[in-house]
Amino acid sequence: MDISLNDLVNQCFKAIQDRIRNLRNFNIVVTGKTGVGKSTLINSMFHGNMADTGIGEPVTKEIQKHSKPGCPLVIYDTPGFELTKGQTENVKRDILKLIETGVESRDVNQMIHCIWYCVSVTGDRTFDGGELEWIKDLTSSTAKTKVPVIVVLTKAYDMDDAKVMKNQINAYNLPIAKVVPVVAQDKSFNGGAYIVRACNLEILLQVTSQCIPEELLDTLQHVQKVxxxxxxxxxxxxxxxxxxxxxxxxxxxxxxxxxxxxxxxxxxxxxxxxxxxxxxxxxxxxxxxxxxxxxxxxxxxxxxxxxxxxxxxxxxxxxxxxxxxxxxxxxxxxxxxxxxxxxxxxxxxxxxxxxxxxxxxxxxxxxxxxxxxxxxxx
Ligand SMILES: Nc1nc2c(ncn2[C@@H]2O[C@H](COP(=O)(O)OP(=O)(O)O)[C@@H](O)[C@H]2O)c(=O)[nH]1
Ligand SMILES: [Mg+2]
Structure with missing residues (x-):
């Protein structure tokens, strides 16, 4: 049963390649209005600058897919979403279609595992009425398909404002997994006089890992960098x-x-x-x-x-x-x-x-x- 150093190294190397190739795909929808910070969040959370412009591939008029060969992460983004009336209907239809197609495939590699709905924390602490209606609408539709929705409060530079918004959302008892305020990237104010550091990405990761199937947890760890x-x-x-x-x-x-x-x-x-x-x-x-x-x-x-x-x-x-x-x-x-x-x-x-x-x-x-x-x- 002798085994040489070289043999063992080769065995390990091959096992690693196989293991990575066999990781299940983690499929996530990241949605929310243009400018709230979806791309910034994606690039801060995951290896590989997945949301960089130019590597998206259109799936429908509203949805863009980001993926890289050899990487078990697929991100669906809604890049031009302005929350206008007609557009919300189209986005909802396309997201539901995406979820349905995944379910019909009966393949965990094709299913949508999670949705991050991003809302940016606004200075006036109020939650835009249209936005709230839309979250209700979207989450009540996706709840039927049992895809967990995490509401991500982006640009939470002021945690007090973020808490007010979080309480507002929680008061509606929506069918969502959790509300998580984050700062995806350091933000400097007054020409650098003070800086708000990136924070809470680890919490978003933990919350996400709690609401996806066990068989995806190795993948989630593989792709995250926070x-x-x-x-x-x-x-x-x-x-x-x-x-x-x-x-x-x-x-x-x-x-x-x-x-x-x-x-x-x-x-x-x-x-x-x-x-x-x-x-x-x-x-x-x-x-x-x-x-x-x-x-x-x-x-x-x-x-x-x-x-x-x-x-x-x-x-x-x-x-x-x-x-x-x-x-x-x-x-x-x-x-x-x-x-x-x-x-x-x-x-x-x-x-x-x-x-x-x-x-x-x-x-x-x-x-x-x-x-x-x-x-x-x-
Ligand atoms: N410093 C800082 N800037 C952010 C953050 N999130 C978003 N931004 C900025 O907000 C703008 C819009 O963000 P982007 O990620 O492109 O939004 P998207 O349209 O939702 O993808 C960009 O200028 C980002 O640099 C953040 O956490 N920190
Ligand atoms: Mg973007």
Missing amino acids: SLSEKKNRAHAAVATAAAAAVATGASPIPFSDAALLIPTQVTMIASITAIFGIEINKGILTALVSSTLGSAGATVLGKTAVSNILKLIPGVGTVAGAVISGSTAGVITTALGEAYILLMEKMFLGEISAQDLEGERGRQIISEAFKQRLKKR
């Missing part, structure tokens, strides 16, 4: 799942020489974590990960020497001169590998470490330290 902690939460869950599987594999203790039985579980785990972070990975990064944890260059991964070196670091295990790996030890090793990889992803997400650093000593040292620390924590 919350490291949400990515980490989801990634920790993937590690827990893998650790449980490893414990089960080791339930009848694995001989040293069969430690490689754990590898499929660990490969799946690495693929899930990578998909959740949505960071581009190359073989160099994976080589750094594997060689500084499960084995060293040239040697077999999880071979006898590597395993005994790992076991020495686990309190209460290394001293037992056993020739087997128990279930709990298998779990500890898997968890340590997963957590070390999450730390690596985190540092890459924050720009604290580059793919280049990982070619050299520094990156490997960080991974190796994280791995060892986690083994000791058992």
Whole structure:
């Protein structure tokens, strides 16, 4: 059951590509009047500047579709919406049609999963009557199709004004999931005399994740760029799942020489974590990960020497001169590998470490330290 470093790196790389290719499509409608900040919000929330002008594709006269090859996010925008009487009817008809087509397909990749209805927070704290009528109209229609609507109060530079509007909307008991005020981008006033920072995008993300199907949560994490902690939460869950599987594999203790039985579980785990972070990975990064944890260059991964070196670091295990790996030890090793990889992803997400650093000593040292620390924590 020998496996070389190169084999394992290739396996991981392929598993990552497959995992990302197989992510379900997340389909979201972002609507609201022209100028309220839909495009700004989209570009702040998601990787890839999806709402940049020029990459939209008309679906109907009112609806434009934004998507990119290889990216499991599809955004439907209503770019020229002025809320005139005739237009509201057309927009409603087109959105409902879009929802129906998705439902009829019976394919989760085609269904509309969520609507963000954007209203900008106005200085005079009043809610335009026509707008309110329209939200009532739209949400009562979409409620029948059970697509959740989140009302996003954009440009909430003044949170007091936003709260007044939020209360006004809530008072109508509309069939909506939630009202969330946000600032999508820093806003400077008086020529920079003071600045209102972007805020609440993480809350919008959380609210969105609570109202879409479980099978889309990896996709949502993959495409979002506003919350490291949400990515980490989801990634920790993937590690827990893998650790449980490893414990089960080791339930009848694995001989040293069969430690490689754990590898499929660990490969799946690495693929899930990578998909959740949505960071581009190359073989160099994976080589750094594997060689500084499960084995060293040239040697077999999880071979006898590597395993005994790992076991020495686990309190209460290394001293037992056993020739087997128990279930709990298998779990500890898997968890340590997963957590070390999450730390690596985190540092890459924050720009604290580059793919280049990982070619050299520094990156490997960080991974190796994280791995060892986690083994000791058992
Ligand atoms: N600073 C700042 N400007 C915003 C924000 N949201 C929208 N804007 C500005 O408002 C204008 C209209 O926004 P846009 O996203 O194009 O609105 P859309 O027509 O709904 O897509 C643009 O000039 C944006 O820069 C925000 O959160 N912060
Ligand atoms: Mg726009």
